[in-house]
Amino acid sequence: MLRRWLVLLALVLAPLAGALTARAHQQKIAISTVALNPRTGMIELAHQVPVHDAEHALAAQGVKTPDIIGSAKSREAFAAYVTRRxxxxxxxxxxxxxxxxxxxxxxxxWVYQEVPAPAAGRAVVRVNSQILTDVWARQENRVNIGGGTAPVTFIFRLGDDPREAPLAP
Incomplete structure (x- = not known):
């Protein structure tokens, strides 16, 4: 009797767990960091996006069966998307x-990019992250300018204007 009750309970709860899991996949947040690497003379960009969200973006761009984990081609397609957004x-x-x-x-x-830094090693960086805002209107993108313990952090949503901050070694 107890075994039958547990099986019935599992059958009732299984669809609920699946719905919660599906909802949890779409995190709707991306984090980018823009930092100067004085050793290489490059401004380095690192974009962190949940895999599931990246696959949604590629599907919205018309990519059939995107596979971020298993396909370098999908990862490169998403990197091109990041460059546009x-x-x-x-x-x-x-x-x-x-x-x-x-x-x-x-x-x-994680998508890594770089751009040459000005010769002086200091720059004013103007950014606007609209990554995934074309997929979800409630997307939130955080951009950290600078490294260390005191970066300048901006939060971007759909349609926000660019913002700027100084970047120094």
Missing amino acids: FLIEIDGQPATPAYVGSEITRGSL
Whole structure:
């Protein structure tokens, strides 16, 4: 009798757990970091996006069966998408970051990019992150400018204007 009751309870709760899991996948947040690497003379960009959200973005772009985990082609397609959706200007000049690579860590896709830093090693960086805002209107993107313990952090939502901050070694 108890066994039958537990099986019935499991059958009732299983669809609820699946619904909660599906809802939990869409985190609707991306985090980008823009930092100067004085050793390389490059401004490095690192974008962290949940894998499931990245796959949704590719599907919305018309990619059939995107596979961020198993396909380098899908990861590179998402990196190209990030380049289109993340505006960066350095000292008033538009910059197009070069794709360095990507990796998957704990359910997040990391996309790495870089752009040459000004010779002086200091710059005013103007950014606007609209990553995934074309997929979800409630998307929130955080951008950290600078490294260390005191970065400037901006939060962007759909339609927000660019913001700027100084970037120094």
